[in-house]
Amino acid sequence: MFNRFVIANPDRCLGCYTCMAACVVNHAKQGLQAYPRLHVTYTPVGTMPVQCHHCEDAPCALVCPVKAIEVKEQMVKLNEGLCIGCKMCALACPFGAITIQGTPPPSVQAEPARTLTALLAWFAGQKTIGIKCDLCDFDEQGPQCVRVCPTKALQLVEGGDVERWSRLKRAGAVTGAVAMFKEAEG
Amino acid sequence: MLSCSEKGRTERVLTVCPYCGTGCGLYLVVEDGHIAGVEPDSLHPVNEGELCVKGYFGYQHVEDPRRLTAPLVKKDGRFTPVSWDEALNFVAGRLTRIRQESGPDAFVLFASARATNEENYVAQKFARAVMGTNNVDHCARL
Amino acid sequence: MTNSIPEISQHTDVIFIIGSNTAECHPLVARHVIKAKERGAKLIVADPRLTEMANKADIWLRVPAGYNISLINGLLHVIVKEKLYNSDFVQNYTEGFDDLEKAVERYTPAYVEGLTGIPQQDLVEAARLFARAKNAAILYCMGVTQFSYGTGTVVSLSNLAVITGNLGRPGTGVNPLRGQNNVQGACDMGCLPNLLPGYLAVTDEGYRARFEKEWHVKLPSKPGLRIPEVADAILGGRVRAAYVFGENPVMSDPDSDHLRHAFEHLDLLVVQDIFLTETARLAHVVLPAACWGEKEGTFTNTERRVQRVRKAVNPPGEARDDWWIFSALAQKMDYGRMNYLHPQEIWDEVRRLVPEKFGGITHSRLEKVRGINWPCPAEDHPGTPILYQGGKFATPSGKANLRPVFFDPVRIPEEVGEFKNALAGKITELPDEEYPFTLTTGRRGYHYHTGTMTRKSWPITQVTPEQLIEINPRDARKLGIEDGDFVRLSTRRGSIAAKAWVTERVPEKTVFTTFHFWEANVNELTVNSTDPAACIPEFKVAAAKVEKITPAEFQAILQEKKKKYLVDLEAEVAGRLKSGRREAHV
Known part of the structure; x- marks a missing residue:
């Protein structure tokens, strides 16, 4: 079975950042780093959030010197407790899907985030480590980005989906080839 | 206060998003008298069970510790908490005097596109009926 | 809005969005536009910025900030010349068509291209697409109104809807997307x-x-x-x-x-x-x-x-x-x-x-x-999602008034005087040698207006903590500015400093930023000239200059702004109010 991953359809993405904020909130609730694990990226050809593809032969896991990143349970998992913030994974990732976070941007006054209960309190800058998508594997509702997207631009792709789409594309390719030869003959 | 949640209870209060003019329906999830989250209204014809980033996550200002909790009057350049009675007497006295000295049109009211219909109605009624001026406007033209 | 939001995804065949960053400022309206597109509707967007709606448009008309009237008159010109208007509707339900026809005479596609740089073919195609639609809806926002001739721009949009008969039916209308909840x-x-x-x-x-x-x-x-x-x-x-x-x-x-x-x-x-x-x-x-x-x-x-x-x-x-x-x-x-x-x-x-x-x-x-x-006059009345049904308008004659609208960036065109009822406008402050950029302003999706509420919601500030000034890559290269560098943005009224976002979202010689952050509030820079009828200020065009500055210079400017806006006072007073309450409880 392939690893699972979340991907966005740029035809539907509004660039509204709802996915990113939902990501932050869901991870903060778990006591994980309160940073987004997907990044809305504007380009002249289209806009969508970019996040981890949970590669089968994940380069980030290969370069991690402390085995904080492992491929298991159909995903690429980063253990925030083990990570030493060496940044190798971020350099190796072909999608730019891993960020190194923990300190606030220079123009912003550092202050503790306000949370409703003391249990959830966290301070920016406490620990600088790699941040990447974990498919919200702690949450029975699944990835929050998928759930909150107002245009349903995001979806969770599971192993079978890729094969199904490939079958559809192959079928399309046959139709195309048939048409091409017909035209060439005619 | 029927819709207010009591200790130990979770309630969902149907209301409308306070941000843009789209007017999406949402539920405030109230736990122990505090807002714990927001859920979209799936029966609303406009947002049909979806919300944007402000609708989902823009509610935390409500219980922010910096909320104003008492009337303030600047005394010797410093904001000083006072009772409602003192604050309202102060404002009423000053407004009455300015109206006597300079006429009703020396007063302007900036109303609010953020407040309810009822509050805006009362605000313009205050300007027109109490102060006697049509100097009431709000940011619709901005 | 003359119509209601759900009609867009249900009934509209052609959506014309002008001066509205719908995806960011009204995302749940944009959702209906996306649904309509997936049903097969076509999307025309007029905006100087490559917004997400422009990115998804079938035809994107990159109109320079301030030139909307030229563009709309160009559309009207093509529709009139090619006789694509709804002649039954014009005859039965409108007045003033002859004057309008005469007024848009000079706005040929070539003339409009000269003024705005919009390719003639795009303008012609957009006009045909809009006019031939069964149900066409216009969505607009502050990018139409916030000019010293904002009323004129709205009237010209109404002209467009009226001559094509796109009013009073489901999925049509002239639809302002209003900015605030109430x-x-x-x-x-x-x-x-x-x-x-x-x-x-x-x-x-x-x-x-x-x-x-x-x-x-x-x-x-x-x-x-x-x-x-x-x-x-x-x-x-x-x-x-x-x-x-x-x-x-x-x-x-x-x-x-x-x-x-x-x-x-x-x-x-x-x-x-x-x-x-x-x-x-x-x-x-x-x-x-x-x-x-x-x-x-x-x-x-807004509905x-x-x-x-x-x-x-x-x-x-x-x-x-x-x-x-x-x-x-x-x-x-x-x-x-x-x-x-x-x-x-x-x-x-x-x-x-x-x-x-x-x-x-x-x-x-x-x-x-x-x-x-509303209107809903009686308790057994269902309410009125669609205004002007049956071609009945709220004018003394009951007919829709068509009014000529003129625009020239430099001076008000003379032919205005030849028409009774005509509206006209010009840009108050054009770029010049000292201030070579056009500054245009607006909002971002994630923050709201002056930030009073959204900046106190931590998930939002965590994702988007700071002001950004959008500048085109070509201009940035000329000025030696890289993405994330600090820049100072100035007009004749003041200056602000923030990080540059080097992006194709803005055209060359145009910069964009917002009023969400006291650290760099763009309204210190905007022009206060206003529309004579609606008194709306010209937020959307000002002449500006951009300079790269060092992080140290940025910090110095930040400290100035902090003093100016008395930023520390909020926390100080909140602290005093809190301790006061604690004492009172004891």
Whole structure:
């Protein structure tokens, strides 16, 4: 079975950042780093959030010197407790899907985030480590980005989906080839 | 206060998003008298069970510790908490005097596109009926 | 809006979005546009910026900031020349077509291309697409209105809808997307200097009499001051007291330093708000208001849908509903007709006074439905999601008025005088050698206006903590600016500093930023010239210059702004209020 991953359809993405904020909130609730694990990226050809593809032969896991990143349970998992913030994974990732976070941007006054209960309190800058998508594997509702997207631009792709789409594309390719030869003959 | 949640209870209060003019329906999830989250209204014809980033996550200002909790009057350049009675007497006295000295049109009211219909109605009624001026406007033209 | 939002995904075949960053500023309206597209509808977008709607458009018309009227007249020209207009509709339901036809004569695709750089073919295709649609809807926002000729631009959009017969049917219409949750309601309730609740003119004796009878008082007949006129009225000594509730004009008004300066000259500034906003910090008296989520009442959205808002939690400390505060103050000033106990009583008074619009919208009906669109004159009336059905318009003749509109960037065109009823405009401040950029302003999806609320919601600030100034990559290269460098943006009125976002979203020689952050509030830079009819300021065009600065220079500017906006005062007062309450509890 392939690893699972979340991907966005740029035809539907509004660039509204709802996915990113939902990501932050869901991870903060778990006591994980309160940073987004997907990044809305504007380009002249289209806009969508970019996040981890949970590669089968994940380069980030290969370069991690402390085995904080492992491929298991159909995903690429980063253990925030083990990570030493060496940044190798971020350099190796072909999608730019891993960020190194923990300190606030220079123009912003550092202050503790306000949370409703003391249990959830966290301070920016406490620990600088790699941040990447974990498919919200702690949450029975699944990835929050998928759930909150107002245009349903995001979806969770599971192993079978890729094969199904490939079958559809192959079928399309046959139709195309048939048409091409017909035209060439005619 | 029927819709207010009591200790130990979770309630969902149907209301409308306070941000843009789209007017999406949402539920405030109230736990122990505090807002714990927001859920979209799936029966609303406009947002049909979806919300944007402000609708989902823009509610935390409500219980922010910096909320104003008492009337303030600047005394010797410093904001000083006072009772409602003192604050309202102060404002009423000053407004009455300015109206006597300079006429009703020396007063302007900036109303609010953020407040309810009822509050805006009362605000313009205050300007027109109490102060006697049509100097009431709000940011619709901005 | 003349129509309702769900019609877009259900009925519209061609959507024309102009001057609206719908994806970011009204995402749940944009969702209906995406749904319509997936059904096969076509999308035309006119915007100087490559917004997400422009990115998804079938035809994107990259109109330079300020040139909307040229573009719309160009569309009208093609539609008239190619006889694509709805001649039955024009004949039966409109007046003024001949003048309009004459007025758009010179706006040929070639002429419009010369003015705006929009390729002729794109303009022609857009005109044909729009005119041939079964149901075409126009969506617009502040990118149409915030000019010193904003009224003219709206009128030209109305011309476009009218001659193609796109009014009064599902999925059509001229649809302004209103910016605030209840900006429609505040207008409906008469928070305008020339209109009583229900859009009844203060100058009309009959209308005044209606309110005088209920309110037991003689009402003034002279229209009052409009917000952009207030600063000069204060400095001229005509206004001595201002009462601001739920608004932050020191951040949101154009050329905001001028207004701040004026406010400092007031004998009395009362601010009623939920936080010690930038404006409240200047006040003599600050009154703590209850917030959304803490009070009952109704909001009216951009579709004229009146909806119930409900109380979920109690207000903190001594904070009170805005209506309670005004009522209490009225009683202190010996006015006895404002003793309310519940917002429902107030709403019933509105229904009594303006039955033709709100009479049928009762609180008990609103308990059962997701809002009712006014006008709704009776309790058995379903409400009116679509205005002007059957070609009946709210004009003296009952017909839609077509009015010629002219525009020239430099000077008002002379032919305006040849037409009665014509509107015209020019840009107040064009780029020049010293200020070579066009500065245009707006919002981002994730923050709201002056940031009073969204900047206190940590998930939002965590994702998007700071101001960004959008600049085109070519301009950035020329100025040696890289993405993320600090830049200073200046106009004749002031300067701000923030990080550069080097992006194709803005065209060359145009920069864009927002008014969400006191650290770099673009309204210190905007022009305060206004539209003669609507008095809306020209937020969308100013001449500006951009310079790269060092992080140290940025820090110095940040400290200046911090002092100017009295930023530390908010936390200080909040701390004092908190310790005061703790002492009181002990």
